[in-house]
Amino acid sequence: MTVTINGQAHQLTTAPDRPLLDVLREDLGLTGTKYGCGEGQCRACTVLLNGKPVTSCLTPVRLADGKSVTTIEGLAPGDRLHRVQQAFLDAEAMQCGYCVPGMILRTVSLLEATPHPTDAQIIDALNGNLCRCCGYVRILDAVRRAAQQEGGRPHAE
Amino acid sequence: MPNEPERYELFEAPPYQFQLNRRDFLEVAGFVICLTATPLLDAQTAAKPRARLAFAADGTVTVFAGKVEVGQGAATELAMAVAEELRLPVSKVRAVLGDTDLCPNDGITAGSRTTPATVPEARKAAAAHRGGELSPPPAWKTLGQSHPAQNARAIVTGRHQYPSDIRRPGMLYAAVLRPPSFGAKLLSIDPSVLKDKSLTVVNDNGFVAVAAPTSFAARQAVATLAAAARWETKPHPASADLFRVLKETATNPRENKRGDLAPAFAAASKQSRGTYQTPYIQHAPMEPRAAVAEWLDGKLTVWTGTQNPFGVQQQLQQAFRLSAEQVRVIEPGSGGGFGGKHTGEVAIEAARLAKEAGKPVHLRWTRAEEFAWAYCRPAGLWEIQAALDANGRLTAWDFASYNAGTAGLESPYRIPNTRTRFFRSDSPLREGSYRGIAATTNNFARECAMDELAALAGQDPLDFRLAHLDNPRLRDVLVAVAEKFNWKSRRQKPGAALGIAAGFEKGSYVAACVEVAKDAKSGFAIRDFHMAYECGAILNPSNLRAQVEGAIIQGLGGALMESIEFVNGRLTNGSFTAYRLPRLRDVPPLTITLLDRKDLPSVGAGETPIIVVAPALAAAVSALTGQRRRSLPLRSA
Ligand code: FES
Ligand code: FES
Numbered sequence: 008m009t010v011t012i013n014g015q016a017h018q019l020t021t022a023p024d025r026p027l028l029d030v031l032r033e034d035l036g037l038t039g040t041k042y043g044c045g046e047g048q049c050r051a052c053t054v055l056l057n058g059k060p061v062t063s064c065l066t067p068v069r070l071a072d073g074k075s076v077t078t079i080e081g082l083a084p085g086d087r088l089h090r091v092q093q094a095f096l097d098a099e100a101m102q103c104g105y106c107v108p109g110m111i112l113r114t115v116s117l118l119e120a121t122p123h124p125t126d127a128q129i130i131d132a133l134n135g136n137l138c139r140c141c142g143y144v145r146i147l148d149a150v151r152r153a154a155q156q157e158g159g160r161p162h163a164e
Numbered sequence: 165m166p167n168e169p170e171r172y173e174l175f176e177a178p179p180y181q182f183q184l185n186r187r188d189f190l191e192v193a194g195f196v197i198c199l200t201a202t203p204l205l206d207a208q209t210a211a212k213p214r215a216r217l218a219f220a221a222d223g224t225v226t227v228f229a230g231k232v233e234v235g236q237g238a239a240t241e242l243a244m245a246v247a248e249e250l251r252l253p254v255s256k257v258r259a260v261l262g263d264t265d266l267c268p269n270d271g272i273t274a275g276s277r278t279t280p281a282t283v284p285e286a287r288k289a290a291a292a293h294r295g296g297e298l299s300p301p302p303a304w305k306t307l308g309q310s311h312p313a314q315n316a317r318a319i320v321t322g323r324h325q326y327p328s329d330i331r332r333p334g335m336l337y338a339a340v341l342r343p344p345s346f347g348a349k350l351l352s353i354d355p356s357v358l359k360d361k362s363l364t365v366v367n368d369n370g371f372v373a374v375a376a377p378t379s380f381a382a383r384q385a386v387a388t389l390a391a392a393a394r395w396e397t398k399p400h401p402a403s404a405d406l407f408r409v410l411k412e413t414a415t416n417p418r419e420n421k422r423g424d425l426a427p428a429f430a431a432a433s434k435q436s437r438g439t440y441q442t443p444y445i446q447h448a449p450m451e452p453r454a455a456v457a458e459w460l461d462g463k464l465t466v467w468t469g470t471q472n473p474f475g476v477q478q479q480l481q482q483a484f485r486l487s488a489e490q491v492r493v494i495e496p497g498s499g500g501g502f503g504g505k506h507t508g509e510v511a512i513e514a515a516r517l518a519k520e521a522g523k524p525v526h527l528r529w530t531r532a533e534e535f536a537w538a539y540c541r542p543a544g545l546w547e548i549q550a551a552l553d554a555n556g557r558l559t560a561w562d563f564a565s566y567n568a569g570t571a572g573l574e575s576p577y578r579i580p581n582t583r584t585r586f587f588r589s590d591s592p593l594r595e596g597s598y599r600g601i602a603a604t605t606n607n608f609a610r611e612c613a614m615d616e617l618a619a620l621a622g623q624d625p626l627d628f629r630l631a632h633l634d635n636p637r638l639r640d641v642l643v644a645v646a647e648k649f650n651w652k653s654r655r656q657k658p659g660a661a662l663g664i665a666a667g668f669e670k671g672s673y674v675a676a677c678v679e680v681a682k683d684a685k686s687g688f689a690i691r692d693f694h695m696a697y698e699c700g701a702i703l704n705p706s707n708l709r710a711q712v713e714g715a716i717i718q719g720l721g722g723a724l725m726e727s728i729e730f731v732n733g734r735l736t737n738g739s740f741t742a743y744r745l746p747r748l749r750d751v752p753p754l755t756i757t758l759l760d761r762k763d764l765p766s767v768g769a770g771e772t773p774i775i776v777v778a779p780a781l782a783a784a785v786s787a788l789t790g791q792r793r794r795s796l797p798l799r800s801a
Contacts, residue, residue, distance in 0.1 A: 025380045033337060033378055038329035039322020041499070043450050044531040048740035051450060079322030092320040099312050099706060102714060103235030104319030105326060105450040105499030134749045137740065139450045139500050140235050141717035142710060143751045 008072040012037070013081025023069035027061075028052045030068045031078060039079035039108045049137040053109035054078050060116045079108035082115065091115050094153035095146075102140035110136050114150050123154055173539050173596030178482055179509045182368050182516060214268045216289040217246065225250060225257045227286050230270035231278045232262035232471055233315075234449075234501035236770045237707035238278045240314050244704060245283045248299060248306040249290035259314065262473045262495030264488075272472040272506060274597060276670045276768025279703065283766065301701040301762040308762075310706030315497065327469040327498050328454035332524035335456065336364065337379035338517050339386040341372040342533060345733030346593070347398035354392045358385050364521040365389075375517045375525045400733035401592045407441050410545045410566045414587035417564070420574070423581030428560035432551030434620050439547055440609035441795035442568065442778075443727035444540035444593050448745060451499025452534040457514035458524040464491050468511040469498030476508030483512045484519070502718070503597035503771075504538060535738030539596030540728055544568025546609035556621030558632055563610065567591060569602025572669050572775065575610060577632035593728065599718065600771040603669035604778070611665040611779030612794055615786070625664050625783065626651055635668070637698055640759060641675040642666045645696035648757050649677035661688075663784030665776040671767035672699035676716075676780040680788050686799060688788055690720075690752035695776070698759035699769040705758065712756050712773045719777030721746045724799045 008019045012035065021030060026045075031037040031054070043051030045064045052064040055077040083089040088096070091114045101107050110133065117124060117132040124132070129150045138146060218226040227246045233239040239259040247254045260266055262273075270282045291298050301308065318324035343350070353372055355365050363385050364375040372389065376382040401409050429435065455468035464486060470476045473493040480491045493511065510527055518525040529537070544567055551560035561582040565573055567589040574584055598604075618628035626646050633639050646652070646664070654660055666675035676695045683689035695716060702708055725744040729736045737743045782793045 021378075022380060025378065029378060029380055032329075036331060037322075038325065038331070041326075041451070042328065042528065043452075044740040046531065046739055046741050049450065079320075088317075088320065095320050096312070096316055099316065099710065101235075101313065101316060101319050102237075102710060103450065103498065103500045104313075104315070104324060105235075107319050108322045111320065130748050134747050137450065137745060137747065139448055139502070139718075139745065141714040141721075141746055143717060143746075143748045144713045144754060145710065147748065147751075 008069065010068070010071045011075040013076070013078060019068065021068060024067045026064050027054070027066040027068045027071050027076070028063035031063065031076070037078050037080055041105055041108060043106070043137065048135075049106070050113060050135050051106055051109045051137070053112045053136070055112055055116060058116070058119070060113050077112070079111060082111070089115065090156045091118065091153045094156065095149045098145050098149035098152055100142060100145035100149035102142050106136060106138040110138070110146055114153060117150070118154055124150070172542065172591070173506050176507070178479065179507075180369070180371050180483055180512055180516070182371065182483060184368070184484070184519070214266065216268060216286060217293060223256060225252065227257060227259050228267040229259065229261050229282050229286065230264070230267040230474055231273045231282050232473060232495040232501075233497040234273070234471060234505070236711060237313065237704060238273065239497070240311055240707065241279065241283060241703055242286050243314060244306050244311055245286045246290045248304060249287045250294055251305075254306055254311050261497070263492070264473050264477045264494075265492045269474045272475055273501070274471055274503060274506065276771050279766050279768040280671065283703070307703050308701065308705070311704055312706070325496055326451050326454070327456065327467050327496060328451055328526075328528045330456040330467040330496065330526070332456060332458050335524040335526050336375040336377060336517070336521055337382050338373055338375045338514060338525050338527040339379065339382035340513055340527070340533070341386050341389050341393065342537060344395055345397050346400050347733060348395040351394040351396055353389055355389070357388050357392050360385070364517060366517055366520045368516065371513070371516060373513060373517055375521045379528075397733065400730070402731040403443070403729045404731075406443065406543055406592065407545050409592060410543065410589040413590035414566050415589070417585035417587045418570075420584040421582070425560050425562055425581050425583050428581040429549075429551050431553070432559060433554040434552045435550065436613065436616050436620055437549045438613055438616060438792070438794055439545070440612055442544045442605045442608060443796065444543045444595070445598070445722050445726040446535055446538065446540055446728055446743070447500070447502040447504030447598060448534065448743070449500030449502060449504055452529040452531060453505065453510040453538065454528040455511040455514040456524060456526045457511065457518040459518055459522075462490060464515055465494065466492070466511045466515055467494045467496055468508070468514075469505055470495055470508060470511070471501045471503070471505045472507070475506070476511050479508040480511060480515060484515065502599045503601060506597055507539070531740060532738055535728075535743065536735050537594075539594040541598035541601060542567050542569055542591065542595040544602070544605040544609070548609060548613045550613060550617055552617065552621050556623055556628070558617065565606055565609070568605040571601055572603030572606040572667065576635055576638055576668060577614070577629070578634055579632065593730070599715065600669065600774040603667070603772070604719070604722070604775045607665075607667040607669075607775040608778045608782070608796065611667065611776070612782050615663070615779070615783040616792065624655065629666060637673045638666060638668050638675075641673045641696040641698050644757050644759060645675040645677050645694050648696065648755060649694040651677055654679065661784050661788035663780040663782065663787065665779035665783065667775045669772045669775055672697065672769060672772045674773050674776050676776040678780045678784045680781070680784040682788065688785055690781070692753040692755065694755045694757070695773060696757040696759060697769070697773050698761060699772070700764040700766040701762045702758060702760045703766050708758060708769055709756060711770050712758070713754060715771070715773035716754060716777055717746050717751055719774040720750060723778035723781045723796060725797050727797050727800060
């Protein structure tokens with residue numbers, strides 16, 4: 008299998024039914040993608056597959072063959088932050104932070120499709136992402152802030 | 165009522181009695197005798213002093229504390245405290261928490277103790293270093309200001325390593341064979357069904373687990389073992405019978421009395437009587453229990469998610485017959501706790517496998533394991549009887565609490581004749597701590613009863629409470645929330661379904677007001693929710709607000725939707741698919757009023773705000789439907 012991960016092509020030899028989540032974390036050391044349930048119910052494991060958000064816990068790695076995967080580590084080059092990452096930082100939208108990578112990737116895909124979402128659209132997009140610290144007030148604030156930023160350029164350090 | 169019997173998990177027997185390897189032990193007449201001369205629980209662990217502060221040549225300072233960071237803001241708060249007393253910018257101070265080799269033993273991270281106990285320690289150490297006095301709250305430059313979490317950037321970039329993210333050279337991944345039902349005993353397994361030589365299999369006194377190069381392979385191997393395992397199951401009560409079991413198995417209560425109940429009830433003008441119930445609920449932290457264990461030159465190092473690193477160190481010493489020097493526990497900052505991560509079973513399991521494999525082992529519980537095998541918040545049952553005199557004043561209060569725990573048992577209201585009893589029961593499920601634990605549930609029952617009594621007295625529930633309250637801090641939050649919410653004028657509106665509740669716990673004071681309205685889909689919807697909260701001098705306002713927001717919304721889960729269900733020794737809703745938790749859509753408009761009392765010592769705030777959420781809602785829903793709601797969750801039929 009060949010999977011492009013965060014812009015780099017990887018040849019993978021592994022059981023094709025392994026969850027993409029496990030391959031990212033265990034084989035490639037990309038531990039920013041989190042396990043929360045393995046049921047598709049928390050979205051802590053969200054990655055972008057060809058730009059679309061998927062729950063990597065329920066995605067067998069074979070479905071990523073020939074496709075590109077973006078994880079939280081690959082969202083912005085080097086030490087820079089994507090504007091959504093910056094917005095989560097500015098809004099202090101984290102307690103333990105375990106849900107945050109999934110929240111950020113979902114937000115990135117929401118804003119690509121809908122640059123200026125209403126609150127109802129934000130809630131629709133993120134209701135599947137569980138935060139057990141229940142930091143939803145700030146998460147909503149972070150998404151609104153990200154949407155208010157002009158353009159989609161990554162923030163400077 | 166002196167000690168605290170509510171943290172049931174702290175009194176459990178060790179989870180495993182390993183045989184380990186015969187080489188390490190000598191068997192004499194059926195007894196296993198340990199050849200290593202180290203005592204099981206090394207008393208020196210607690211005694212050995214470790215430095216609180218370290219000063220680097222570049223001017224940066226490190227503060228060490230045995231507390232852990234689970235998202236409640238302990239690390240930043242400790243760094244701020246030291247920065248304050250050393251007159252340094254916070255960016256110059258780093259906090260290292262939860263490492264038993266490096267940190268002083270500050271005890272378990274529970275009971276909201278970091279703020280009132282550990283922060284003062286850190287401040288004293290820093291002030292002593294400067295050779296000055298503690299700076300008083302009105303003079304604070306750093307404390308009292310908002311500071312973001314120190315690891316925020318690592319979190320948004322995915323670089324923060326949670327316990328389940330730790331990677332070690334040659335590390336294997338593990339899975340554990342769990343019983344098919346509570347209390348089931350393993351009769352036999354057949355390890356020969358596993359042909360793959362890359363697997364490490366442990367079968368030690370009931371503990372059966374596999375380590376493999378991938379977690380996928382480990383899970384598959386355990387599934388293969390499970391298919392061939394034989395178990396002896398045990399009858400187990402169903403959740404439908406839960407409250408009957410709690411009542412029937414209740415033992416002699418602990419009792420507190422004041423005045424004389426019988427004459428007060430005899431002379432009463434009105435009486436009320438009610439039975440209240442709260443089910444088991446689970447913490448369900450986003451990161452399940454996880455540990456990475458590594459043995460190197462006879463020393464065991466375990467990275468794990470726990471609120472009690474020194475306690476886990478002791479559990480590991482006991483399980484493997486090691487001295488404190490031979491065990492290092494590191495808590496790198498984990499994905500949520502909420503009182504659910506006090507114990508070390510995952511650390512012990514990973515360490516047992518790592519010992520067998522001769523390689524580091526990673527074990528992360530599955531969500532299903534987390535639901536079934538972690539401990540729950542205790543279920544509770546209450547019987548409350550009370551009496552009013554002709555003026556609508558409370559004269560008698562008879563409060564019987566079953567199984568919930570002893571925090572928050574005593575009423576804050578002025579009542580001349582009271583009896584408060586706490587009964588322990590045989591709990592069908594494993595129980596332990598939880599955010600606010602028994603203060604939440606005891607307060608739920610008490611405040612529901614207070615609402616009923618106010619109605620019985622024909623009084624506004626706010627006025628009724630104030631008429632029985634002397635504590636000025638509790639009065640202050642009640643008055644503050646009622647004013648902000650416009651309680652008095654909103655109560656005049658016909659058909660308004662409002663609820664109010666108050667309480668205090670662990671030295672902080674809280675009150676809430678809520679309005680609900682009919683909703684076609686879910687029965688009722690929350691219009692808005694107000695809270696006033698006071699916890700002394702505020703240390704980090706932004707973090708405090710986040711804790712209060714989180715406590716309210718987490719409290720909505722227990723109030724509205726959460727209940728662990730079981731039958732035949734199995735959970736029927738032990739998954740995120742079946743167990744509903746608060747989500748973004750469930751968040752009502754929140755208004756939070758924080759009272760900053762610079763004249764009062766700071767106390768911890770992660771827990772107490774949760775204790776008024778359920779009773780305020782129950783009162784509002786009762787008002788909406790005209791039917792008294794006395795059990796949780798409120799959205800179940
Ligand atoms: S871990 Fe994938 S949805 Fe929860
Ligand atoms: S911040 Fe802890 S789960 Fe969201």
